[in-house]
Amino acid sequence: MGVISRGVKNAFRNGIRTISITSILALSIAMSLIMLLALKTVDAKISSVKSSIGNTITVSPAGVRGFEGGGTLLTDQNVTDVSSLPNVSSVVKTLSDRLTNGTNTNLTSAIDAGSFGNRQRQQSSSDTQTAPRNLTMPVMVSGTNNIDSLSSLSVSQFNITSGAKIDANSSDNIAMIGTALATKNNLAVDSTFQVYGKDVKVIGIFDAGNNFSNASVVMPIKTLQNLSSQTGQVNEMIVNADSIDNISSVTAAIRQKLGDTADVVSSQDQSQNAVTPLQNIKTISLYSLIGSLVAGSIIIFLTMVMIVRERRREIGVLKAIGSSNALIAMQFVFESLVLTLISATAGVILGFIFSNPVLKILVSNSQTTGNSSQSGGGRGFGGGAGGALMHFGGSAQNTLRDIHAVVGWEIILYGLVAAVIIAIIGSVVPSFLISKISPAEVMRNE
């Protein structure tokens, strides 16, 4: 019978106490594990969300969103200034315009005004009595210097159905048109249409996967700048940082460079609707994890102090018959370890069972408090950043619903580590108390 076996035996000396202590400790350890899993799961989700969002920063003229708002457009010089900032890998510049049939184009819009369109026009018209009730929608045209940048075109897909892509660096009067617009105006590859009195040639026809974009025109930015007499004007920049880690610094640098002339919104700012609830869950999980570990340590600490006080005389006897403080302390440490290992085993099982249900409760509480903070974003005529806002506002709910703890075998390892840490912390003071008990204690009340 060695010190280890004595310690193990002592753990079961009082059956009721053993069951009580291990039950409470198991709950504490289970909560620690659940919170640890939640923390890791949410952390991974935050990384995944940030990775999927990408490292883009949208820069638009201050006060302008698409065709809403007011202010002064950005310039090519602004683009050059931003491109030269550190950690900027690329800048896509865009210019948007509206073409109205009979005014500056011969194209007919492929979109019917409908009740929404008519209402928008009535609200924007100063003369409500003369504003036409049924009107022709404008045709949106976007100029870009990078035809492959989907974000600059505010689309998630861009498939060429016929013809080819434009050379985005060209200044020729060329364009690509959406399938709906092509159909509406009987246009095909090599057809021409009129913009600001000039002929523009159709190089290709695209399908962007939505009616709005398929009713629009895309041309090289220089072409649009020239045709619309907005030479050197830009109404949006899509800036790519070289890594997610540098988004904040690049965003700050752009804000500093452009000052009040521009509104700067990073993809991470936009993703806050999705990320903020996750970070709230992460914070709750972290504090709960710490709280659970502290609670577990306190439980075992108080238990061991109580046991040491109860066995004062016995400790005196052990010292009287030749045991050292270290041996006696080790016996109590093993007793403490047995209690925590039993608790850890039960805690791991409870953790397995309850990790996902608890995570779902945390998520649903975050959804309840997070709903009011969501912004749907506006998508005005002409697209732009408003479209991106809507995308992220809508995906926040999906991100939270999508979260699921992966309970693997490492939970057993975490449980064991938690048990050992709790046992050691809980045994430190009792071990000190043991060393202070005099062997003469055995003679007290003899």
Add this chain to the structure above:
Amino acid sequence: MLKVQNLTKEFSSGDQKVKAVKDVNMVVPSGVFSAIVGKSGSGKSTLLSLLGALDKPTSGTIEVENEDITKMNDSKLIKYRRNKIGFIFQSYNLIPNLTALENVMLPMEFAKINSAKRRERAEQLLHKVGLDESKQNRKPPRLSGGEQQRVAIARALANKPKLILADEPTGNLDSATGKVIVDLLKDLARKEDTTIIAVTHDEGIANQAKLTFKLKDGRLVN
């Protein structure tokens, strides 16, 4: 074997200091069954604690086999208690969740004797003190008072100590059992050449001792 000179032990009780043992001088030869007698509160148990290095004196010296234990550090005192001293208590003080055999083996475990030898010696000792073999694997709550005290005596002998200190060894026993225990102690003192000092308030036990020390108010009066 044991030589005590000018031994004093003082306790603080609030603002007052109480001398439980006052200037005690005594010599106990080897292999002798001795008794320290006195009424309750005379300082017998305190004196025993000092002799067994369970407590430290305020002043004076205690020499056991020419070694002054009052000058030993904690580590040496542990070894002293382990190897030189055996204790027998009034309440037996056996470890309740260990069997009789395991209780006797315990001091040998502290002395780092290997498991097989521990078991063999423990069985021999329990046989020597007259505990039935069938009861060796019982835990103390399932033994009578006399049987528990026999186990305690066997435990005290585990590491072949030179000095056994017994604090009221028959205090919790009936007179018949008490007589058996005292006879056992006397026998062991003779056969094992072990010095036994028994603290008792029982004059009858004192009369059986070869040497008797009377304590009154912390002082030896004889």
